Amino acid sequence: MTPWLGLVVLLGTWSLGYWGAEACTCSPTHPQEAFCNSDIVIRARVVGKKLVKEGPYGTLIYTIKQMKMYRGFTKMPHVQYIHTEASESLCGVKLEVNKYQYLLTGRIFDGKVYIGLCNFVERWDQLTISQRKGLNYRYHLGCNCKIKTCYYPPCFVSSKNECVWTDMAASFGYPGHQTKHYACIRQKGGSCSWYRGWAPPDKTIINATDP
Template sequence: MSWFMKSCTLPLVLLCMWQLQEGAQACSCLRMHPQTLICQADVIIKAKVVAEKYEGEYNNTIKYDIDQTMTFKGPERIFHTVYTQSSSARCGRTLTIGTEYFIAGLLNSEGLLRISLCDYVGPWEVVRAGQLSLVQRYMRNCDCDISYCAAFSCDMSNPTGCLFADWLPFDLICTKRRDGSCAWYKAPVLAK
């Protein structure tokens, strides 16, 4: 084996291993309370999916054509499309044609609505009237910070925040109190 081949072999093997590792990585989302997802969303709408089309150089993006029927948050314009990655490994979300969705997504730098597995998106039929009132209450309390706590004992020294843990129910609202601090409040959920 020549000197050139010997000197290139190890870097080439390392590069191939790095590429395999890069390709094997999957989507991962930070654990967040629904209030955080609602507050971080640029756009919250109700829309029906009417068509889908794969786009991009390697068909790596799905463009869903939608009929938007309600706006809860965001610019006063009608969105006709929503974009996502075509692979769940890249955090892409699959939507079903003919289904109405509650969509809380982000706008990219071009003003296009984008969603991922990390966003708050679900079929409209499972969104009850009470959940819509929760969404409105979430939006009124976006000044409160919600921190995820993975351990049993977490220090919360921020008075304008609430700690969220897996054992807490999702129908709690981190609410701003009169003194400016924030605390969890259990909101009554209305039946449909």
């Protein structure tokens, strides 16, 4: 079993739609959290795949063409192969070959990159403009902030470095407005808040609040 499965809870045949697949459940994660908690974040096209008989179901190894790297420069500046479980029940990811470009976030273990359904994996053409801007610089600016998931409102911050993420309550578990359009970024006063807008003049810190 690959290392990223340590955070996965396998619960029979419960399906969670966007957040997981049959028998694979994952805690909901804002794209910024996925970015900040990943070893590798890249934009890539899958150009090949093969099945290796490891474990009960095997491992899929995707050969990729890396288009751009957003995180992981010092750990693995160029990624050629992506590993995932062959079975979706173990959170394996199915990617199309020579069809789409993908945004891939993953972990490095023993010199290999692993991805799973609990990572943020999305077709590039499905990302919003705000999410693409987040990958370039905004998410990085918010890695010292904490995104607090709100399931049942009202929810409140417990420290100044928190942003309350309400998509789980407002969008019935599907990606909502904050997921698609906002980043949680530290302000000049030291507190964190949701931000949406054009790039600030000073990219090291943001002094703007957009509720």
